[in-house]
Amino acid sequence: MSESRFKVVRSNRRNRIALAIAGLVVVAFASVPLWAQPSFQRTLTTYLCLLALAQMWNLLAGYGGLLSVGQQAYIGLGAYGLWVFTDGLGLNPFLAVPLAGLAAALIALPTSVLAFRLRGGYFAIGTWVIAEAYRLIVTNIGWVGGGSGTTVTGASHVKMATRIPATYLMALGVAVGSVLLVYLLLRSRLGLALTAVRDNETGAESLGVDVARAKRYVYLISAFGCGLAGAVTYLNLLRIQPNAAFSVQWTALMIFIVVIGGVGSIEGPIIGTVVFLALQELLSDYGSWYLVLLGAVAMVITIWNPRGIWGLITSRRPLDLFPLRRYLSVVDVTASEASEPKGSVGRSE
Amino acid sequence: MTWVNLVIQGILLGGLYALFASGLSLIFGVMRLVNLAHGDLSNVAAFLALLVVDGLGWNPFLSLVIVLPVMFGIGYLLQRYVLNRTLERGPMPPLLVTFGLAVVIQNLLLEAFSADSQGLDAGHIEDTAITISSRLAVGWLPLLTMGVAVAVIGGLQLFLARTQWGRGFRATSDNQRAAQLVGINNKRLYGFAMALALVTAGIAGVFIGIRTTFTPDAGSLRLIFAYEAVIIGGLGSLWGTLAGGIVLGVAQTLGSRVDPGFGVLAGHLVFLAILALRPQGLFAKQVDE
Numbered sequence: 262m263s264e265s266r267f268k269v270v271r272s273n274r275r276n277r278i279a280l281a282i283a284g285l286v287v288v289a290f291a292s293v294p295l296w297a298q299p300s301f302q303r304t305l306t307t308y309l310c311l312l313a314l315a316q317m318w319n320l321l322a323g324y325g326g327l328l329s330v331g332q333q334a335y336i337g338l339g340a341y342g343l344w345v346f347t348d349g350l351g352l353n354p355f356l357a358v359p360l361a362g363l364a365a366a367l368i369a370l371p372t373s374v375l376a377f378r379l380r381g382g383y384f385a386i387g388t389w390v391i392a393e394a395y396r397l398i399v400t401n402i403g404w405v406g407g408g409s410g411t412t413v414t415g416a417s418h419v420k421m422a423t424r425i426p427a428t429y430l431m432a433l434g435v436a437v438g439s440v441l442l443v444y445l446l447l448r449s450r451l452g453l454a455l456t457a458v459r460d461n462e463t464g465a466e467s468l469g470v471d472v473a474r475a476k477r478y479v480y481l482i483s484a485f486g487c488g489l490a491g492a493v494t495y496l497n498l499l500r501i502q503p504n505a506a507f508s509v510q511w512t513a514l515m516i517f518i519v520v521i522g523g524v525g526s527i528e529g530p531i532i533g534t535v536v537f538l539a540l541q542e543l544l545s546d547y548g549s550w551y552l553v554l555l556g557a558v559a560m561v562i563t564i565w566n567p568r569g570i571w572g573l574i575t576s577r578r579p580l581d582l583f584p585l586r587r588y589l590s591v592v593d594v595t596a597s598e599a600s601e602p603k604g605s606v607g608r609s610e
Numbered sequence: 611m612t613w614v615n616l617v618i619q620g621i622l623l624g625g626l627y628a629l630f631a632s633g634l635s636l637i638f639g640v641m642r643l644v645n646l647a648h649g650d651l652s653n654v655a656a657f658l659a660l661l662v663v664d665g666l667g668w669n670p671f672l673s674l675v676i677v678l679p680v681m682f683g684i685g686y687l688l689q690r691y692v693l694n695r696t697l698e699r700g701p702m703p704p705l706l707v708t709f710g711l712a713v714v715i716q717n718l719l720l721e722a723f724s725a726d727s728q729g730l731d732a733g734h735i736e737d738t739a740i741t742i743s744s745r746l747a748v749g750w751l752p753l754l755t756m757g758v759a760v761a762v763i764g765g766l767q768l769f770l771a772r773t774q775w776g777r778g779f780r781a782t783s784d785n786q787r788a789a790q791l792v793g794i795n796n797k798r799l800y801g802f803a804m805a806l807a808l809v810t811a812g813i814a815g816v817f818i819g820i821r822t823t824f825t826p827d828a829g830s831l832r833l834i835f836a837y838e839a840v841i842i843g844g845l846g847s848l849w850g851t852l853a854g855g856i857v858l859g860v861a862q863t864l865g866s867r868v869d870p871g872f873g874v875l876a877g878h879l880v881f882l883a884i885l886a887l888r889p890q891g892l893f894a895k896q897v898d899e
Contacts, residue, residue, distance in 0.1 A: 382644020
């Protein structure tokens, strides 16, 4: 009998190759302003912001178990934050974007106290009501243009040749940042707490996980991300209207993207965004049929294939582009070539 | 007198909200399901009534004879063949499915009927009122709506308290597995509960269609109002839901008096205040777990 030692392994060669490819993809995306038309950059900006939003919703619902239908609150607040910091206070619009994200997170703190009094389905509609309340409050403030909205004039003064590539690169930063943020968060102590909460809330609490605090952090981080993405989206659009910025349609898109791609995985929202992009561009001549289709597909997936497209891909063989699992690898002392995690004992997601 | 008038209008408006909310409350009570498509399904009833009124030239009230059985059928089939499949897997799947359904319904209605506002014309009843004094008049239609709301809620209470099916509902609500052990077919029972809920939603949808105009996207706001009535009133109490609807209706009517753009917001703010100060609602019987 050979003596065995154990080692906890998180990534393997496949992960490292995937990471290198991901890096190349990001570089390719970063080169877009060098060769693409402004209109293409603006379209891509929209989808990159959607990817960030989808990551934030997935963090909230897929990992935090907080099914919010009210994330449009923070998109709207991010949009109006952009206006307040640029036109209201006269700051540089590109500096205003992170400030708008922080403002959204700040407003999320007292909001979470109210929202967290509700659970499950009632939490879902409760967040929606809160978003509606924010929409109506903004509609009643004449300074920000009331119901007819306003234009971010501070940003429209910036030259087009600078503004569009800069906005695009910010969107790329927010999208890549959201993926990295969720990834690093899930590998941290908080991530461990969250996965425990996701798998069994009562069990996690009995082992000393501060469930309420973990959920609160996730809610605030998601508000920050949605605020940032909202600010970049409206830096791209420039015209802000409360009914559009605070529309529940934002959350509908986030939910459909995440559900179709795969809830509870980092890869899911990325795949979902690509699918959404394809559907929307293909069905662009058919009015709102793409929403009918998206809704129906999301229903079918929830009922028959709850882990989404990414779940289908990984059902045959385990594959993680973003290694979150810990593998217990048996390192055989006599045959020390076994460095890849073959016999993964006690795989924990 | 204006204020008395406003409060009375608000109370009667509350009857309409309670009518929407009673189905939501029933479903949550029986199977802990929050149906995010409740408002849109009631909107389906309004558009069905529109088809009947336009097609057969009937009065909208008479159209209920066709609309309500259709809603019953939709409810039963939806629960049996779609929602029952999601119930065993925690609170997330039913929410995702009903949210998806809400978006599908809204956009199908939009494609079928365009974004124009529609209305149901019920004739004289819409503009006749009982004049109590020169400053105080109560419309027949809101009064009738309140009467129907009280009748529906009273009927549901009687049904739950007195009938075999009602006992099944209460038993399942208390303990689903134990109810199954004593021979209750909970899949059928859930189907029946959803069918009943959509009948009440159908009544509410047709009444609001007579009272005011409606558009394909009107369902979301109705869901929100119904939900606010349920939370303000307290979970698990149907009469509490009626009271919650009335509180919401009065808040909105008084709010619109202050400023026309403030009505709905005033309702939201009262809801948030209740959430902050008395999260179990005014007349809570049930704990949401």
